[in-house]
Amino acid sequence: MADPMRIRAQASGDKATVRVLMSHEMETGQRKDAAGNTVPAWYIQEVTATHNGKPVLAAEWGPAVSKNPFMQFSVKGAKAGDKIAVTWKDNKGATRTDEATVS
Amino acid sequence: MQTRRETLKQSAVVAGLLATAGFPQFAHAAYNKVAFDAKGVQDAIKAAGGNALVESKDVTITGPDIAENGAVVPLGAATALPGVKQMLILVEKNPAALVALFHVSDAVDANFSTRAKMGQSSDVYAVAIMSDGKALWAKKEVKVTLGGCGG
Numbered sequence: 225m226a227d228p229m230r231i232r233a234q235a236s237g238d239k240a241t242v243r244v245l246m247s248h249e250m251e252t253g254q255r256k257d258a259a260g261n262t263v264p265a266w267y268i269q270e271v272t273a274t275h276n277g278k279p280v281l282a283a284e285w286g287p288a289v290s291k292n293p294f295m296q297f298s299v300k301g302a303k304a305g306d307k308i309a310v311t312w313k314d315n316k317g318a319t320r321t322d323e324a325t326v327s
Numbered sequence: 328m329q330t331r332r333e334t335l336k337q338s339a340v341v342a343g344l345l346a347t348a349g350f351p352q353f354a355h356a357a358y359n360k361v362a363f364d365a366k367g368v369q370d371a372i373k374a375a376g377g378n379a380l381v382e383s384k385d386v387t388i389t390g391p392d393i394a395e396n397g398a399v400v401p402l403g404a405a406t407a408l409p410g411v412k413q414m415l416i417l418v419e420k421n422p423a424a425l426v427a428l429f430h431v432s433d434a435v436d437a438n439f440s441t442r443a444k445m446g447q448s449s450d451v452y453a454v455a456i457m458s459d460g461k462a463l464w465a466k467k468e469v470k471v472t473l474g475g476c477g478g
Contacts, residue, residue, distance in 0.1 A: 252444070254422060269358050270358060279432075280434035281429065281430065281432065281435050282430040282432075284358055284362075284363070284427070284428040285426070285427050285428075286426055287423070288421050288423065288443050288444050288445075289426060289444070290400075290441075290442035290443060290444055291399075293442065294441060294442045295440070295441045296403075296440040296441070297429070297435055297439050298435065298436045298438060299434060300433075300434055300435065
């Protein structure tokens with residue numbers, strides 16, 4: 225299991241800005257190791273976010289997203305105390321969900 | 328009295344139940360492999376469902392003028408227009424142009440930032456695909472002094 229994500233959700237006005245930092249290698253499949261073998265691709269393909277259990281965002285990523293990906297988005301109508309959960313799934317089928325409270 | 332074997336069996340069953348029932352399932356759109364495999368900007372936009380390409384001042388791309396490290400280039404795509412279906416971030420000269428694709432719902436703003444890898448200096452694009460299939464784009468040149476591919 226990968227390391228937990230760091231999620232910060234901050235309410236401002238009628239929306240909340242959510243910043244997510246995931247922990248993932250994001251291997252492109254283009255790199256070669258010291259022996260000249262191609263390092264197989266290993267990257268996050270799908271990211272979803274929910275606000276109090278209701279899906280609000282779905283994203284698809286390619287291998288060109290940086291290692292330990294960062295993502296920022298804002299959720300309308302989210303206020304302090306609400307729960308924001310983020311889930312990712314990589315091309316090997318591994319998945320992880322973490323949750324944060326809007327402050 | 329319980330043997331060690333029985334205890335192990337029971338805990339395996341419990342773990343299985345947790346795995347199947349523990350987490351809510353989301354309705355995923357199938358991963359758009361065609362769009363992410365597309366080499367060029369236009370092919371990727373087409374594969375994502377955009378037809379008519381129009382340059383637009385209402386779409387903004389944010390990024391640095393010069394990126395010192397091509398492995399971590401902060402890029403953002405935003406628009407205030409209503410009726411956006413998807414937001415795309417693309418790097419023209421990467422092996423595959425499409426970096427990220429965000430499905431916009433009513434509950435989120437069409438304003439996303441992330442970090443991308445860039446192999447070399449290139450134009451980067453923010454594309455908003457509207458519900459009628461129009462693809463509004465904006466571009467910006469980012470110079471990279473150290474590439475993010477290979478090593």
